[in-house]
Amino acid sequence: MDELRVNLADRGYPIVIGPGLIRQEALLKRGLGSGIAAVVTSDRIAPLYLKTVTDTLARGGAQVLEIVVPDGEQAKNWETLNLVYDALLANRCDRKTTIVALGGGVIGDLAGFAAATYQRGVPFIQVPTTLLALVDSSVGGKTAINHPLGKNMIGAFYQPQLVLADTDTLSTLPDREYRSGLGEVVKYGFIYDYAFLEWLEANMDALLARDPAALTHAIRRSCEIKAGIVAQDERETGIRAWLNLGHTFGHAIETGLGYGEWLHGEAVAAGMVAAAELSRLQGNLSVADVARVRRLIKRAGLPTVSPDLGQARYFDLMRIDKKAEGGAIRYVLLKRLGEAYVAPVPDAQVAPALAAAVSN
């Protein structure tokens, strides 16, 4: 069992990583308040882990409320959020209630936003059950729901009390979702850590085989990098934007195809290739660097070619991205493999990168 810490100005919190964590009541209790523990999960995760978690909470002495909502990105909306509010209110949950988010990134974002806004904020615990959530979305306090006009447009920065990353939960993760999570793992190598990138190139086969030692190292290093970046820039005024490599293109893919058509990590993977192409056109990466980006993503079993939505539609969707400022689209680009930067790029310069991204 490993423990990291997210160090924030006003309050830090631990990330505990290891097998069998959701069976340990002493661990879960570390994040609980004095009131009801409201476990929010999806109808896909509930049959797998809900009973284990509620049993553990009950053993720890908590009164437990179960809130099961529909699964998937297309359910990350106001209607589903309202199901959570309804259940909390119908069960007289007060400000001492702790929300336990049990699931992947969608559940973490949705339940986290419910925690941020229920009675102006109640404590919450992240219990991620997908690789993507373990290495990315459960750490750092970004919560949100989608709006028909844009992904994650409604949300809050709101930090959990505790992240409990139980690696055993990955055993039930479908292969496509597992690979989607690898998209975010390789991202950390591209933006921040060339040595980790080399390690990933050397260990991708082990990761694909879900080798426990390789997996634990990849999760720990990913969480370390993310926690370090979030501690430097909680509200994304600077370096935190690096974490969005591939996300401007990726969000356009997700929104353009309809939420849930491509998984988040798949869209980000194709988006990272587009961002690498753009980085090359901006004079930073070499052709060989871009080929390396593409090759590692392909080896992770992820798409390297973006869907052909049409350039006008891409720009339309990207202009609504949260990084956009005053109409100019800002991109996360690579200065070199292992270091990112953020810059606005005129559409005319992006067009050839986009053309390369949809055709290669």
Place this chain on the structure above:
Amino acid sequence: MDELRVNLADRGYPIVIGPGLIRQEALLKRGLGSGIAAVVTSDRIAPLYLKTVTDTLARGGAQVLEIVVPDGEQAKNWETLNLVYDALLANRCDRKTTIVALGGGVIGDLAGFAAATYQRGVPFIQVPTTLLALVDSSVGGKTAINHPLGKNMIGAFYQPQLVLADTDTLSTLPDREYRSGLGEVVKYGFIYDYAFLEWLEANMDALLARDPAALTHAIRRSCEIKAGIVAQDERETGIRAWLNLGHTFGHAIETGLGYGEWLHGEAVAAGMVAAAELSRLQGNLSVADVARVRRLIKRAGLPTVSPDLGQARYFDLMRIDKKAEGGAIRYVLLKRLGEAYVAPVPDAQVAPALAAAVSN
């Protein structure tokens, strides 16, 4: 022109009080970011002040977006909030957008919550146009919308950049709404400042006549008290709860009768009488003290008798109050005139106070 400051740990902000403020572009600019200024107002306030405010913003060089939503407490809900999100997204508002809340408490709460949650938070300015908003809701960063099961149940603590309290806007305020605001003004005397209470008793006629000198003093002292309390306890873990004198009963009245039937200040006024009765039964206030509370509220033209919803319904509605913890209802009570405290009180002890409140 007076200026106060709300001193908070991470960021303070000014409250500017005086006549003609919404015509002064230099003032409004103090709270603006670099992006679009999105003015959120209601269809009742828009014909009165929207053009003045947008002209002032435009003179200051801002690009302005007008967002006009339905008026009233019954519109403080998700549907109206979504109209704001829709307009912001349709107009490509980015994270540098500043939301300007132009209106009473409902607009301030709703637009403030939109600011707290749009793209995980954008800057906002409060421009209150009712007495209640000037002396209470525009200061302190509470934002919220209502849920069918409870008032202000969905919200966030989110501070504005600036509060611009233009006393000229009170000239168009209907009498009933003006008196509703006086309910919150007298509250400050009851909970925090016996000298201010005496001043209010001596100057109620001048206040009812909207005498500028009396009004300015009452607004300034109210904002001072509120800013001082908020600075001590931004997230309401202690003394800030005092500001909710009468609100536990009052929210039950508002929800029980249906939002908008009674104005907020009216419900709080009747609720303060109930709280005073309960304070007497708890052995704190004298019969004469309660009579003094009742008399001042009556002189302000506000209801002193609570509607007879039935005791069971009252308890039901009050148990969902945000101050409730673990099932016990907590009340803000008066230790003496000029000082409040918070305590849980068993229903059996509250029942006679409630009986007195609905029949006197």
